[in-house]
Amino acid sequence: MVSFCSALPRETLLSIEAEVVGLSQFVEDTTVNSVELKARKVFVLSRSITPPFSVEDASVSNAKLEEQPFYHPIHQDVRLDNRIIDLRTPTNLAIFRLQSSVCTLFREFLLSKGFTEIHSPKIISSASEGGANVFKLDYFKGSAFLAQSPQLYKQMAICADFERVFEIGPVFRAEDSNTHRHLTEFTGLDLEMEIKEHYHEVINLLGELFICIFRGLEERNEKELKIISYQFPFEPLKYRNPPLILNFSEGVQMLNEAGYPMDPFSDLSTAHEKILGKLVKDKYQTDFYILDKYPLAARPFYTMPCPTDPKYSNSYDMMIRGEEVLSGAQRIHDSELLTERAKLHEIDISKINSYIDSFKYGCPPHGGGGIGLERVLMLYLGLNNIRKTSLFPRDPKRVTP
Structure with missing residues (x-):
């Protein structure tokens, strides 16, 4: 034997x-x-x-790699080329159990708040966010695009009296970004809801949602977190309840005072995001915070301008460990203003007529946001690359396996 x-x-x-x-x-x-x-x-x-490598070698902890130089780490491309073997490690199995938990907690929380789950089309007639970062495909005798988000359809559901909706589904971005945090296909956790009095109703609900996810992972996935931290040690996420909310202008001021000047009416660069995350952590002792009132010029065409200062908008991002994980806003619900903003962004109105027409029959004020599942998990676990939290990652250089 x-x-x-x-x-x-x-x-x-x-x-x-x-x-x-x-x-x-x-x-x-x-x-x-x-x-x-x-x-x-x-x-x-x-x-x-x-096999091309052993599961044992693929499971070696970062600490052992540093302590014992005869251990050679398996290159990420080798792992991804042989993803089936790589996924057999205890760490990877734990990561994707955590990913499942994030989706479960997201769904449970929103269902408890009266939301309806929807499933929007991913083949659309025009770029949903505007711009060129969209995959074009042949569609019978014409052409179509892969959805950059379910944004337009979430809003159309609100027009149709759904009141509160959410979706978990694929999102496609044709961005030639070979970074640690970008994928060309990822899983979006999206929601949209009516606003009764103020768009901060949406911010407050989203903040509560993230706290629910963080606490849920701590309570339900203690075993998986321990397994992951053995191979990839990380500091537990620090967060406040309720979450910290800063105005964009406050963030710019903090950067300027720390010696990192930036245009107050442009979007944050990746470098500025990370620096601001460190500044916020030092001052407020939190890895998770909300940045409110972004400049209007840095946001999509359907973003509601701030009624008191048209240079800004009723929009916000949410950050974990100095990187954006959610982008959201109050949306424009007036068809004339929406048309005006779309033209300003050089979007072909004929391609989004059905979307704009939805608002001609009466629509309540509403807002929402979109979360990148893989990015949330990467940052929550303090991992160095989003490909570690994507089952079979897609980027500009990889469409297999």
Whole structure:
């Protein structure tokens, strides 16, 4: 039997009849380290070929890689080229159980608040966000695009008296960005809701939603968090309840005072986001905060201008560890103003007529936001690359496996 088993390649699937025997001392680097199997019969269910790397090597902790130089980390592209083997590590299994929990907590929270789950089309007639970062495809005798977000359809659902809606679905961005936090396809957690008196109703609900997710992961996934922190040590997320809300102008002031000048009416760069995140952490002791009142010029055409200062807008971003994870706003619900803003952004009105027409039949004030699932998880876990939280990542250089 020993000879037979020794000849089997790693990752071969076996069925074993055995006696479970206790051990006098723990065995390191195993998922079960207090018992072993005393085999009586061994059956091969599925024989593996020799894998490109072992699950054990793929599971080596960052600490061990630093302490023992003879360990060589497996390159990320090698892992992704052989994603099935890579996903077998305890850490990866834990990451995607956490991802499932984020979706469950998102859905449970919003259903408890009276939201309806919807499923919007992903093949659309025009770029939903405007601009060129959209995938164009042949569509019978014409052309169509992959949705950059469910934005327009969420709003049309509000026009149709749905009151509160959410969606979990794929989002496509044709951005040639080969960074640690960008994907060309990711999972969006989107919501939209009526506003009764003030758009901060949306901000407050979103803040409550994030706190629910953070606490839910701590309570439901303690085991998975421990497994992940063994291979990729990270500091537990610090957050306040209710969350910290800063005006965009306050953020610009903090950057200027720290010696990082920026145009007060332009969007934050990635570098400014990270610096501001550190400044906020030092001053307010939180990794999660909300930045409100963005400049109107930095936002999509359907964003509601601020009624008291037209240079700004009723819009906001939410940040984790110095990086944006949600972008949202109060939306324009007046068809004439919407048409005016679309033209200003050089969007072909004929391509979005059905969207603009939705607001001609009466629509309540409303707002919402879109969350990037993979980015939330990456930042919550303090990971260095979004590809670690995407099951089969898609970026400008990768469409397989």
